[in-house]
Amino acid sequence: MTFTDRHFEEVRKAQQNAYAPYSHFKVGAYLLTKDGKAFHGANIENAAYPATICAERSALVAAMSQGYRPGDFASITITVDSDVISSPCGTCRQVLKELCDDDMPVYMTNNTGAMKKRTVAELLPLGFSGKDLNINE
Ligand code: THU
Numbered sequence: 001m002t003f004t005d006r007h008f009e010e011v012r013k014a015q016q017n018a019y020a021p022y023s024h025f026k027v028g029a030y031l032l033t034k035d036g037k038a039f040h041g042a043n044i045e046n047a048a049y050p051a052t053i054c055a056e057r058s059a060l061v062a063a064m065s066q067g068y069r070p071g072d073f074a075s076i077t078i079t080v081d082s083d084v085i086s087s088p089c090g091t092c093r094q095v096l097k098e099l100c101d102d103d104m105p106v107y108m109t110n111n112t113g114a115m116k117k118r119t120v121a122e123l124l125p126l127g128f129s130g131k132d133l134n135i136n137e
Contacts, residue, residue, distance in 0.1 A: 003077070003107045003115055011077040011109060014040035018055065021045060027055035027086075030077040031063055039063045056092040060099050073100045077107040085110045088123060096120045097127040 007030060015028025022045050029041035041059025045052045053061075056078060063073070076096070080086040085108045088096065096106065102121035109115050121127070 003075075003105075003117065007075075007077045007107060008079070008109055008113060008115075010038065010040070011079045014042055014055070014059070015079050015081070016042075018042040019044045022047070022049065022052075024081075026081045028079045029055035029059040031059040032074045032076075033063065033068055033072050034074045035072070037063075037068075039066075054089060054092050056088050057095050060095060064099065070099045071101065073104060075105045075107065076100070077109060079109040080111075082110050083112050085114055085116050087116075087118070093120075093124040094127065097124045097129055 011028045011030035014030050015026050017040065018026035018028065020026050020043055027043040031039040031041065039059045039062045041055045041057070041062060043052065043055045044058060056076060059076065078088065087108055088106065097120060100120050102119065104120050106118050106120060106123060107115055
């Protein structure tokens with residue numbers, strides 16, 4: 001699946017729902033499923049800072065809560081309120097590893113419309129997964 005203007009428009013819409021009164025750093029996520037459904041995510045902060053939920057995880061949890069499962073996701077697009085492109089935090093990389101295919105594209109965008117693409121495996125090389133827990137296989 002390739003990156004289009006639609007991805008950018010939708011992720012910027014998703015970003016508008018960010019709740020970021022502490023960092024003022026609004027992040028949006030636009031998750032597409034292989035069967036053509038779309039989920040928006042945004043960062044939802046908390047006065048107890050570690051309770052903050054990132055945009056990527058908001059979108060993935062929304063989709064999983066509707067019944068989507070690992071293997072169902074086609075791409076995720078992320079945007080930040082900056083002229084510099086950001087990439088997902090470590091926790092989000094681990095959740096992407098758990099729920100998405102290793103070769104799924106992660107499109108990273110910013111205020112300028114610039115885009116950088118990496119796969120899930122490129123963002124978390126040698127990542128830990130459920131496969132590592134099957135110690136008797
Ligand atoms: N944030 C995300 O939503 N996704 C990331 O991958 C990096 C960080 C949010 C969390 C917090 O609300 C704000 O950005 C500043 O860290």
